[in-house]
Amino acid sequence: MCARILVAEDDTMQAELIRRLLLQEGHTAVVVHDGRAAIDEAKSHRPDLVVLDLMLPRIDGLGVCRVLRQNGDIPVLMLTARSTEDDVLLGLELGADDYMTKPYSPRELMARIRTVLRRTHRPAEKPPVLRAGNITVDPVRHLVTCDGTPISCTPGEFAILHAMTAEPGRVFSRRQLLQHTRGHDRASTERAIDVHIMNLRKKTETDPRRPVRLLTVFGVGYKLVGGPHDA
Incomplete structure (x- = not known):
């Protein structure tokens, strides 16, 4: 392009x-x-x-x-x-x-x-709007809403939410999320995912210090809860 x-x-x-x-x-x-x-x-x-x-x-x-x-x-x-x-x-x-x-x-x-x-880049074919609990991700309009309210996301944050709302309840490692956000498997930059998650919690959680949507799975990574496939 x-x-x-x-x-x-x-x-x-x-x-x-x-x-x-x-x-x-x-x-x-x-x-x-x-x-x-x-x-x-x-x-x-x-x-x-x-x-x-x-x-x-x-x-x-x-x-x-x-x-x-x-x-x-x-x-x-x-x-x-x-x-x-x-x-x-x-x-x-x-x-x-x-x-x-x-x-x-x-x-x-x-x-x-x-x-x-x-x-x-937005593809010509319209992908579906994804939902996990009260979070929706619209890839075509590049729009994220939480409890019906639009929230502003960077492209990296959007990529993380897009991946996680496609598979709610799945635990993603930092390396897996890094592949979604950058397309590079570089262990030296995995802490960047922690920063993106911290920013997303500020935007989607009532109390970011006690998250109920974007959860940490200690020793593994993160998962988004609230969808029909949650464990």
């Missing part, structure tokens, strides 16, 4: 490399070099994906991600030279769907971009 991709990268050489790689794959690439410009461009011309450097001038990548999440569900792939787990998890908590640490392989970057675009 041909997508419109916004690249926010202050390193001009890196930005030009990413732009050329995207053009080679048939995408349209728009490049900006600071956070304020990234926000303005995303608001003026909604992209299909934002490749977002964490260390941007004027407004950093975390600030940009926060604003993007307040105004929609644009997929975000975060690039960071900060390799500490706290920095990565903070970006995920703010709504980034995936991340890569610098230096990165151009081939892997393109593979990650293709994965995100495939996951967020």
Whole structure:
């Protein structure tokens, strides 16, 4: 698929490399070099994906991600030279769907971009609306409701709920959920699933500290309860 991709990268050489790689794959690439410009461009011309450097001038990548999440569900792939787990998890908590640490392989970057675009691309054939208890997931409209109220989800969070509402009561390991959200089986990033689950509990549970829908199965993973096939 041909997508419109916004690249926010202050390193001009890196930005030009990413732009050329995207053009080679048939995408349209728009490049900006600071956070304020990234926000303005995303608001003026909604992209299909934002490749977002964490260390941007004027407004950093975390600030940009926060604003993007307040105004929609644009997929975000975060690039960071900060390799500490706290920095990565903070970006995920703010709504980034995936991340890569610098230096990165151009081939892997393109593979990650293709994965995100495939996951967020809407198929021509209408899939069914899924329900598990009071949670519904509509893949066509990319809409999640809880107790009849729409809730905003990042693409990663949506992918988790989509998988779990398709099989309510099933216990998913972190690695299995990671495959749904990113298409990559990388044990080093499985903690990202914990962050997505924490965010989903804030949005769907009356008391996120005592969840009754998204349950932890200690030593295994997570399950969504409330559907007709629950154990």
